[in-house]
Each structure stands twice: as structure tokens, then as C-alpha cells.
Amino acid sequence: MPVPESHEFFIDPRRCIGCNACVQACTECDTHKGHAMIQLDYVDRGASPQTVPVVCMHCDSPTCAEVCPADAIKRTGDGVVQTARKPRCIGCNNCVLACPFGVPKMSTGMNLMMKCDMCYDRTSIGKKPMCASVCPSQALFFGTREEMARLRPASRVLNVFRFGNQTITTRVNMLVPGQAFVESLDVLSALHEPAAGNDAAENVLLDGMEAPHAG
Amino acid sequence: MHREVRNAAAWAGLLTLALGALIVAGSRSLAHFDAALVAYTFASLFAVFGITYRYAIWLQRPPTAVYWRRGFELFLRRGHLGSNLRLLVTRLVSDFGTNAFIWKRDKLRGLTHMLLMWGCVLAAAITFPLVFGWLHFEAMPDRPDWYRPVVFGFATPAFPVRSLVAFLIFHGLVWSAFLVMGGVMLAMRRRMRDEGAAAVQFFAEDMLPLILLFAVSLSGLLLTVSYTWLAGYGYEFLALFHAITVIVTLLWLPFGKLFHVFQRPAQLGVAFYKDVAARSEPASCARCGHAFASRMHVRDLETVEAALGYRYDDPGEVGHYQRICPRCRRALVALAQAALARGPSSRRAALPAPMPSYANPGLGEGPLGSEDRDNFHP
Numbered sequence: 001m002p003v004p005e006s007h008e009f010f011i012d013p014r015r016c017i018g019c020n021a022c023v024q025a026c027t028e029c030d031t032h033k034g035h036a037m038i039q040l041d042y043v044d045r046g047a048s049p050q051t052v053p054v055v056c057m058h059c060d061s062p063t064c065a066e067v068c069p070a071d072a073i074k075r076t077g078d079g080v081v082q083t084a085r086k087p088r089c090i091g092c093n094n095c096v097l098a099c100p101f102g103v104p105k106m107s108t109g110m111n112l113m114m115k116c117d118m119c120y121d122r123t124s125i126g127k128k129p130m131c132a133s134v135c136p137s138q139a140l141f142f143g144t145r146e147e148m149a150r151l152r153p154a155s156r157v158l159n160v161f162r163f164g165n166q167t168i169t170t171r172v173n174m175l176v177p178g179q180a181f182v183e184s185l186d187v188l189s190a191l192h193e194p195a196a197g198n199d200a201a202e203n204v205l206l207d208g209m210e211a212p213h214a215g
Numbered sequence: 216m217h218r219e220v221r222n223a224a225a226w227a228g229l230l231t232l233a234l235g236a237l238i239v240a241g242s243r244s245l246a247h248f249d250a251a252l253v254a255y256t257f258a259s260l261f262a263v264f265g266i267t268y269r270y271a272i273w274l275q276r277p278p279t280a281v282y283w284r285r286g287f288e289l290f291l292r293r294g295h296l297g298s299n300l301r302l303l304v305t306r307l308v309s310d311f312g313t314n315a316f317i318w319k320r321d322k323l324r325g326l327t328h329m330l331l332m333w334g335c336v337l338a339a340a341i342t343f344p345l346v347f348g349w350l351h352f353e354a355m356p357d358r359p360d361w362y363r364p365v366v367f368g369f370a371t372p373a374f375p376v377r378s379l380v381a382f383l384i385f386h387g388l389v390w391s392a393f394l395v396m397g398g399v400m401l402a403m404r405r406r407m408r409d410e411g412a413a414a415v416q417f418f419a420e421d422m423l424p425l426i427l428l429f430a431v432s433l434s435g436l437l438l439t440v441s442y443t444w445l446a447g448y449g450y451e452f453l454a455l456f457h458a459i460t461v462i463v464t465l466l467w468l469p470f471g472k473l474f475h476v477f478q479r480p481a482q483l484g485v486a487f488y489k490d491v492a493a494r495s496e497p498a499s500c501a502r503c504g505h506a507f508a509s510r511m512h513v514r515d516l517e518t519v520e521a522a523l524g525y526r527y528d529d530p531g532e533v534g535h536y537q538r539i540c541p542r543c544r545r546a547l548v549a550l551a552q553a554a555l556a557r558g559p560s561s562r563r564a565a566l567p568a569p570m571p572s573y574a575n576p577g578l579g580e581g582p583l584g585s586e587d588r589d590n591f592h593p
Binding site: 012013014018020023029030031032033035039040041042043044045046047050051052054063066067068069070071082083086087088090091092093094096097098099100101102103105106107108109110111112114117120121122124125161163164165166174175176177180182185186187188189190191192193194195196 | 273276278279281282310316319320409410411413414415472475478479481482485488489501502507508512513516519520523525526527528529530531532533535536537540541542543544545546547548549550551552553554555556557559560562563564565566568569571572573574575582583584585586587
């Protein structure tokens with residue numbers, strides 16, 4: 001059964017409070033038992049509480065699937081890019097390194113790529129993905145556009161991302177401010193953006209300390 | 216006709232002809248070829264054509280071509296052949312002989328695959344030489360109660376007809392059928408009880424091969440039952456039914472899930488690639504400066520992506536988006552979104568920026584093994 005077209009995934013990293021509920025819930029999904037596929041990162045742990053929850057964005061033209069030498073990654077008719085098919089995945093890492101959103105993981109022992117498949121066992125029977133069903137701040141939300149518009153009237157949805165000269169359209173939407181009149185999110189434009197909260201006024205903790213650098 | 220199609224068709228034709236020639240040579244100009252098995256032979260020839268064609272098309276895809284070429288390049292490197300051969304044998308035993316990586320996914324799954332794989336390998340090792348006339352048994356003129364297997368026209372040591380060895384050899388397909396049927400039942404059980412597996416499975420991709428393998432095994436077993444205990448009752452029907460199931464399975468080989476049997480050895484090339492990548496210069500993330508993956512892999516991916524029509528090249532300071540590590544990619548998406556809300560930051564952060572870190576790897580969100588760790592940070 002396909003995931004209903006009317007039901008979409010919405011993600012708003014600005015609302016993430018880093019509570020880890022999504023991570024815990026993700027481990028309970030039946031399609032990748034016991035392993036959390038959601039990636040939850042601190043952007044700059046020393047200077048900002050900003051956290052980023054990242055689920056698979058289910059690209060229309062999934063780079064992970066295209067660079068897979070073993071044809072292991074399939075996109076279903078309803079636009080869900082599924083985790084690597086186990087008989088085929090040869091554990092080469094191409095998908096892990098090529099995904100523009102940094103989503104897939106590589107399980108060394110199992111020689112298998114694993115990634116979020118939008119809880120296909122749940123969404124294909126009309127339920128919400130585990131992460132979205134527990135997110136207390138609605139940083140992750142699964143529902144209809146009408147519901148989203150009602151809940152977040154000041155925001156609009158965007159599902160076009162730009163990485164250098166490449167534009168990628170995704171099934172998962174990102175919420176952006178209603179007044180942001182951009183047609184796509186230029187990801188590399190943020191190369192020099194500091195983490196939210198990490199600006200001069202709030203940087204008292206770092207004053208006098210060496211700037212963080214690679215070590 | 217595209218060049219890829221022409222190449223693939225040429226290879227497929229060549230290998231099919233080669234098998235035809237081997238059948239003629241191995242059966243000593245068809246002297247030992249059983250005409251009753253001609254349908255199996257033609258189905259096998261078709262399967263060889265289909266498998267080779269698909270394999271050749273598959274090898275020409277940019278990502279597969281890179282691994283194929285690099286795999287051989289790295290395997291044949293001067294001074295490394297010895298260690299590469301050791302690695303090859305180790306991987307052949309652990310990955311193919313014992314399916315070690317599948318046991319790690321799940322014990323029951325490992326057992327299922329071992330039963331299916333060894334059942335099929337045994338059946339193929341017996342059936343194809345018999346069908347192609349490469350193997351036949353001759354009664355010895357001076358000792359009619361002894362049989363001598365003749366392989367490719369060459370005599371091999373004889374054995375008594377009424378011996379344990381003979382019993383085991385002549386019932387080889389029975390043992391393989393038991394193995395396959397056990398495996399099929401375990402696989403079916405998983406597909407019926409595991410909600411995760413049930414959600415993502417397709418009938419043609421996941422169920423049909425199991426049904427075909429079960430039908431081949433069961434009909435083959437019933438043939439033995441018929442001539443052993445039922446004085447050949449229903450033998451003709453069963454033989455026809457068995458032939459149909461085998462032929463359909465052979466014809467299905469190039470198209471469905473069973474094609475993974477031929478794709479899977481690609482992981483040997485990947486093993487050599489990873490082995491070299493682990494010891495070669497790492498790439499440094501253009502944002503956080505941390506090492507991730509190998510420079511060789513990152514460069515190869517840039518080439519592959521360009522060949523596939525992706526344009527991740529960047530006119531700015533990064534040069535190519537592939538040079539950003541996966542963690543920074545995740546952070547950049549969020550930072551770009553936040554900048555839309557509050558406007559770009561007044562303070563341009565200097566590079567290298569801090570590397571993003573897992574919010575709580577203790578909850579199982581962190582790396583799934585050493586490789587995952589290496590992908591994201593040194």
C-alpha cells in the first residue's frame with residue numbers, strides 16, 4: 001500500500017530542542033530494528049545549543065541510488081527512497097558519501113547501508129513515522145499541508161535545495177519563514193554561518209579562548 | 216543502437232556461443248547429451264544470454280564501472296598481489312562460504328541464506344553438468360555392479376552401485392531439495408511475520424523467487440518419491456511439471472532477485488578498494504577541516520556524479536559539494552534554513568568551523584561501526 005499522497009513530512013530544524021525523543025522512537029521502527037536512522041547533531045556544541053534533526057529527504061532524483069553500483073536503493077512509486085535492499089548492498093559507502101543531506105549510515109559488520117525509509121511499515125498503512133509521532137516541538141511533523149498551514153500560518157514549505165550547481169527536489173518538505181521569497185534553499189550559502197545563538201553578544205563563554213578548529 | 220547495448224549484446228552472444236561450444240565439447244560431440252534434456256539446455260543458454268546482457272549493461276553504469284576498473288587495478292598492483300590474494304581467500308570464505316555478514320544481520324536470516332545458498336549450489340553443481348552432457352555414469356564392463364563417473368569425457372574413480380557413496384551421490388538432488396525447502400520455509404516465515412520485511416517486499420522481487428525455488432525442489436522430490444515408492448505413478452506428469460518449474464526459474468534468473476547471485480561478487484572489488492582507501496590519504500572537509508573517507512573515494516565520486524549528470528560542482532570556495540563531510544552537510548542545511556529566518560549572520564564565521572557532533576550517540580544514534588566512524592570523522 002502506498003504512502004498517501006496527501007500526507008507529507010515536514011521538518012523545521014529551528015524548532016528542534018535536541019530532546020532525542022525522535023532518536024529513541026526511531027529505534028523502534030520495524031524496518032531497521034534497534035538502530036536509529038535519524039541523525040541528530042549539535043552544530044557547534046561548545047557555543048550553541050542548536051541541534052539538527054535530519055531524516056532522509058526522499059529526493060526525486062536520489063543521488064544515493066544513482067551512485068549505488070549495485071542497484072540496491074529503490075525509490076517506490078509513492079516517492080519513498082527505501083533503505084538498501086539487503087541482498088544487493090555491497091557496502092561500498094558510495095551512498096553514504098554522496099547523499100547531499102548526509103543521511104545514510106554504514107553498518108560495518110552487516111556490510112550494509114542503512115537509512116531512514118520514512119518508517120515505511122507504518123506510513124504505508126496510514127500511520128505517522130515514529131519520529132514525527134513523538135516530536136514534542138513539531139520540528140518533525142507528518143500530516144497534510146492543510147494541517148501544517150493551520151499550525152504554522154507564518155511559514156511556508158520548501159522542497160527545493162541547491163548544492164553548488166545542483167538542484168534537488170525532495171518529497172520531504174522544510175519549513176521556511178513565509179516572508180522568505182526564495183525558490184530554493186541554497187545550502188552552500190551557509191558555509192560561513194555560525195550556529196544559531198553563536199554570535200558576538202552571546203559569545204562570552206568563548207571570549208579569550210582559541211577559536212574552535214580542526215584537531 | 217546505443218554503444219552500451221551493442222557491447223552487452225556482443226558479450227551475451229559470445230558467452231552463449233561459448234557455452235554451446237562447451238556443451239558440444241564436454242558431451243563429446245553430443246554423444247553423451249541426453250536429448251530429453253534439450254529444453255533445459257535451451258533455457259540455460261537463454262539464461263546465460265540474459266544474465267550476461269544484464270551484467271554487461273550493469274557494468275557500464277558509471278558507479279559500477281569505476282569499482283570494476285579500480286577493483287582490478289588495485290588487486291593487480293605490483294607488490295600487493297600476495298596480500299590481495301590472502302584478502303581474496305579470506306573474503307571468499309567469510310562472505311561467500313559462511314555468509315558471515317548475513318549472520319550478523321540476524322541468526323535465523325543467516326541460517327536461511329546458508330540453506331538456500333548451499334542447496335542451490337549443490338543442485339546447480341549436479342544438474343548443469345548432467346544436462347550439458349558433461350557428466351554421465353558408465354557401468355564397468357568387467358564389474359557391472361560398479362559405476363564410473365565420466366566428467367567432460369574423462370574417466371574418474373569408480374564406486375560400487377550399492378554403497379553409501381553411491382547412495383549419497385545419486386540422491387544429491389534430494390539433499391539439495393531438502394536444504395532449499397528448509398531455507399524457503401524460513402524465508403517465508405520471516406516474510407509473513409516480520410512487519411518491516413512485509414512492508415517493503417514486492418511479490419515479483421521477494422516472493423516469486425521463493426515460490427519458484429520451492430516448486431522446483433518439491434516437484435524434484437516428488438519424482439524421487441514416484442520412482443522409489445510408487446512404482447513410477449504420475450511420473451510423466453511430475454517430470455513435465457518439474458521441467459516447467461526449472462525452465463521458468465532459469466528464464467527468470469536474469470530479471471529478478473536471483474540476479475544478486477551474480478552481482479554479489481562485486482563486494483570483493485569493494486573490499487580491495489576499501490583496503491586501499493583506509494591506508495591512503497584522507498579527504499579534508501572543506502568546512503570543518505576534519506578528515507573523512509579517502510581522497511581517492513571522494514574524487515572518484517565527483518567523477519561518477521558528473522558522469523551521471525549531477526552538477527555538485529560549486530563556483531565558490533568549496534569547489535565541489537562532495538568535499539563537505541556528511542556531518543557538515545547536515546549542519547549546513549539547518550544553518551541555511553535558520554539564515555532565511557533571521558537573515559545572514561552579521562559575523563562571518565571563519566573556516567574551519569567546528570565539526571558538528573552527535574547529540575547523543577549513547578542512544579544508538581551514533582555510528583554503526585568502525586566504518587561509519589571513519590566516514591564522518593578521523
